[in-house]
Amino acid sequence: MSTRAEHFEALAARLKPACEALIAQYEEPRSALLPIMHLFQENEGFVSPEAMRCAASMLGVSPAVVESTVSFYTLFFRRPVGKYVLQVCRGLSCTVSGAEEIMKYFREKLGIGHLQTSDDGLFSYEEVECLAACDKPTCMQVNLEFFYSLTPAMIDEMIAAMRAGTFAVAPMAQTEQPGKTWSVKQDGEVSMGRKSLGATDVSHPNNAGGLGDASGLIMLDRFVNNEIAMRGRSNERLVQDASSVADVLGDHEHAGH
Numbered sequence: 001m002s003t004r005a006e007h008f009e010a011l012a013a014r015l016k017p018a019c020e021a022l023i024a025q026y027e028e029p030r031s032a033l034l035p036i037m038h039l040f041q042e043n044e045g046f047v048s049p050e051a052m053r054c055a056a057s058m059l060g061v062s063p064a065v066v067e068s069t070v071s072f073y074t075l076f077f078r079r080p081v082g083k084y085v086l087q088v089c090r091g092l093s094c095t096v097s098g099a100e101e102i103m104k105y106f107r108e109k110l111g112i113g114h115l116q117t118s119d120d121g122l123f124s125y126e127e128v129e130c131l132a133a134c135d136k137p138t139c140m141q142v143n144l145e146f147f148y149s150l151t152p153a154m155i156d157e158m159i160a161a162m163r164a165g166t167f168a169v170a171p172m173a174q175t176e177q178p179g180k181t182w183s184v185k186q187d188g189e190v191s192m193g194r195k196s197l198g199a200t201d202v203s204h205p206n207n208a209g210g211l212g213d214a215s216g217l218i219m220l221d222r223f224v225n226n227e228i229a230m231r232g233r234s235n236e237r238l239v240q241d242a243s244s245v246a247d248v249l250g251d252h253e254h255a256g257h
């Protein structure tokens with residue numbers, strides 16, 4: 001029987017040409033991070049730790065960069081999810097248009113709450129921040145496809161079609177049985193004695209580099225002792241080339257005097 005590692009190795013080999021094609025579209029390989037993560041998620045149903053490590057090595061960045069990027073977006077699931085991921089907007093425009101009632105209706109119909117997956121592995125439900133479709137409240141995404149102006153009748157129809165396997169949006173790939181939730185609690189993991197993937201290079205698993213940690217102090221020390229160099233480093237992200245860096249540094253000098 002093939003192991004998880006063998007399965008992933010085969011998947012990574014199959015996706016390698018597509019990943020290389022994505023990387024080739026950008027000037028910097030790391031710019032292909034998001035599309036590559038989407039590609040793995042489409043194939044595995046979630047973004048696995050193996051996928052994050054694989055992307056890090058393909059792109060020449062640290063696993064911490066990949067994990068911090070993936071964990072920023074509600075579009076990525078870091079644990080197996082249901083075949084239908086229902087993400088209902090709870091932003092301002094949707095809330096004043098009845099999102100509270102829509103969310104309550106979903107919870108009652110599905111028998112699960114925020115960040116939970118149904119026992120049969122069919123539905124994962126989440127209440128998310130603004131989906132940037134504020135002109136058509138109340139809205140949601142199903143497997144990242146938009147649905148607008150929700151009503152209880154629409155929800156009934158939608159859920160019935162998903163149960164019958166006739167819904168317009170294809171189900172997510174599901175390579176592993178989902179657990180109760182796909183939410184990854186960093187603190188919970190650390191308190192259970194496991195280092196998160198992104199914290200593997202820090203000095204202590206209970207501190208990912210804050211003020212109380214040696215790596216945070218080292219960074220502070222660099223700021224204090226080599227301020228000009230550190231300013232250059234952070235400014236280079238905002239500008240295109242070295243001459244612009246010099247301009248920005250010049251402006252700072254000006255502002256400081």
Ligand code: FES
Pocket residue numbers: 089090091092093094095129130131132133134135137139
């Ligand atoms: S508030 Fe719901 S899309 Fe913006």
